[in-house]
Amino acid sequence: MNTADSRRATPAVLTSQTQDVALAEAARVDAVEPPAPIWRNGPLLTLMLGHFTLDMYVGLLPILYPLLIGRFRLSYETVGLLSLAYSGMASISQPFFGWIADRYGTRYIGLALIWTASMFSVIGFAPSFPALLALAAVAGLGSGAYHPFGALSAKAVIPSQQRNTAMSVYVTGGTLGVALGPVVGALLFTALGLHGTALMLAPGLCCAFWLLYELRSLARRGRPIVTRAPAMANQVPVPMVALLAVIGVMMARNGTIVSIEAFVPTWYKSLGYGPAFYGPLATTVVLASAFGTVGSGTLADRYGRRAVIIGTLVLSVPTVLLFAQFTGPIAFVTGALVGLLAASTGPLMLVMAQELMAGRAGMASGLVLGLGFVTGAIGIPITGAIGDAVGLQMAMRLQAVVMVATIVLALFLPSEKLLRDLHEARSKPLEQ
Numbered sequence: 001m002n003t004a005d006s007r008r009a010t011p012a013v014l015t016s017q018t019q020d021v022a023l024a025e026a027a028r029v030d031a032v033e034p035p036a037p038i039w040r041n042g043p044l045l046t047l048m049l050g051h052f053t054l055d056m057y058v059g060l061l062p063i064l065y066p067l068l069i070g071r072f073r074l075s076y077e078t079v080g081l082l083s084l085a086y087s088g089m090a091s092i093s094q095p096f097f098g099w100i101a102d103r104y105g106t107r108y109i110g111l112a113l114i115w116t117a118s119m120f121s122v123i124g125f126a127p128s129f130p131a132l133l134a135l136a137a138v139a140g141l142g143s144g145a146y147h148p149f150g151a152l153s154a155k156a157v158i159p160s161q162q163r164n165t166a167m168s169v170y171v172t173g174g175t176l177g178v179a180l181g182p183v184v185g186a187l188l189f190t191a192l193g194l195h196g197t198a199l200m201l202a203p204g205l206c207c208a209f210w211l212l213y214e215l216r217s218l219a220r221r222g223r224p225i226v227t228r229a230p231a232m233a234n235q236v237p238v239p240m241v242a243l244l245a246v247i248g249v250m251m252a253r254n255g256t257i258v259s260i261e262a263f264v265p266t267w268y269k270s271l272g273y274g275p276a277f278y279g280p281l282a283t284t285v286v287l288a289s290a291f292g293t294v295g296s297g298t299l300a301d302r303y304g305r306r307a308v309i310i311g312t313l314v315l316s317v318p319t320v321l322l323f324a325q326f327t328g329p330i331a332f333v334t335g336a337l338v339g340l341l342a343a344s345t346g347p348l349m350l351v352m353a354q355e356l357m358a359g360r361a362g363m364a365s366g367l368v369l370g371l372g373f374v375t376g377a378i379g380i381p382i383t384g385a386i387g388d389a390v391g392l393q394m395a396m397r398l399q400a401v402v403m404v405a406t407i408v409l410a411l412f413l414p415s416e417k418l419l420r421d422l423h424e425a426r427s428k429p430l431e432q
Contacts, residue, residue, distance in 0.1 A: 041157060043157040044158065047211075049173060049210070049211070050208070051146070051173035052174060052177040053177060053203055053207040055173075056200075059177060059178040059179060060181040062083075062185075062282060064123075064185065064194070065263075068194075072128075074129065081381055083258075085137040086139060086140040087143075088137070089138070089144060090373055094370030096144075097144055097148050099363055101152045102360055106152055108212070109146060110208040112149060115142035117203070119138050124196060147365065151167075151365035155365075164301045165301055169297070178261070182265065182279045190275055242356060242418065243356050245414075247371050253345065254375050254379075258376030285338055288338070292341060296345050300348050305416070306415055306416070308345060308348060316338070317407075319342070323335055324394075325393075352414060355419050383395045386398065
């Protein structure tokens with residue numbers, strides 16, 4: 001197949017092995033010609049919009065907690081099962097969807113968003129708490145599909161020189177969605193109660209159809225992503241210690257930050273504050289992590305990912321303690337610092353995993369994101385149980401202990417030299 005035929009046959013987003021070959025070609029082009037600014041990368045921004053919309057549903061869940069506690073007479077531990085159902089199903093399904101992405105491609109990613117929006121919109125009408133948990137779990141399947149599909153698609157359209165920063169921008173879309181969720185939820189559920197979830201069908205459908213249209217347009221325009229890899233990369237064994245460290249840090253980091261974000265509304269309601277206070281506070285924590293995500297990507301491009309991850313973890317320990325100790329308006333400052341530091345390095349670990357498992361980037365995305373999410377999902381009811389036993393403030397303080405353990409684990413993360421050596425070893429057959 002010649003080059004013209006190859007481009008005419010190109011689907012919008014293809015398998016991860018094909019994308020690795022395409023990215024190798026892009027790297028050679030980037031070395032001669034600087035890449036365009038990220039804000040002009042239309043495919044990346046479209047995927048970011050989809051990520052934003054999908055994760056907005058996650059941000060709505062904590063705002064539902066106070067309403068559910070009153071309606072179904074739940075404890076903190078039990079209400080945390082809602083996030084466990086949604087995020088848990090999303091987590092355990094991500095490696096499977098990552099395998100599908102590697103094998104069959106990702107151009108129907110918009111269907112995942114349609115599924116989540118449709119299922120989430122009826123959550124508020126559940127007649128019982130078990131029925132609500134079942135709906136949340138089914139909705140989580142859409143999230144489980146979108147995240148590895150989206151990460152693999154973003155990897156294909158990101159120039160090699162911008163890999164850390166651009167992936168951080170893509171992930172920031174989801175973070176902004178989580179940040180906006182509490183504000184939307186506070187307005188929606190204050191006005192309409194639990195039945196307000198029905199209105200959340202519209203943004204998901206609109207964004208999904210736009211995403212499907214844009215990716216189809218990319219295929220028609222013949223974007224230069226090769227349809228078949230002419231030669232596969234050398235099968236260098238995956239460094240398991242480094243990969244396990246990446247997964248472990250992602251799991252511990254998610255467990256901490258997701259637990260904090262999930263219980264901020266419930267904690268502050270128990271202190272006597274209303275939705276007008278704890279809704280914006282929850283948004284502040286998540287929104288700060290969006291700025292931190294972009295900043296960490298920029299720093300990683302300059303100083304290396306391992307150094308940035310360890311540095312933010314060290315600074316997170318006293319920050320989490322301050323946030324837990326001092327409540328009230330000062331929490332807008334300390335909460336912003338928690339988000340800026342503790343929740344900012346996820347994209348760096350995602351790119352690390354994709355580079356460690358080159359040729360299986362969809363599976364790498366599914367493992368890192370899926371296992372990271374499942375820890376967050378499990379951490380919520382655990383944090384709730386601790387809150388039931390000793391109070392939510394003490395449960396927040398204990399998150400600093402988890403951070404200390406994560407620092408030790410981060411010492412085993414792969415260095416930039418190891419990742420470069422792996423890339424060179426895998427690229428040798430392509431140069432012959």
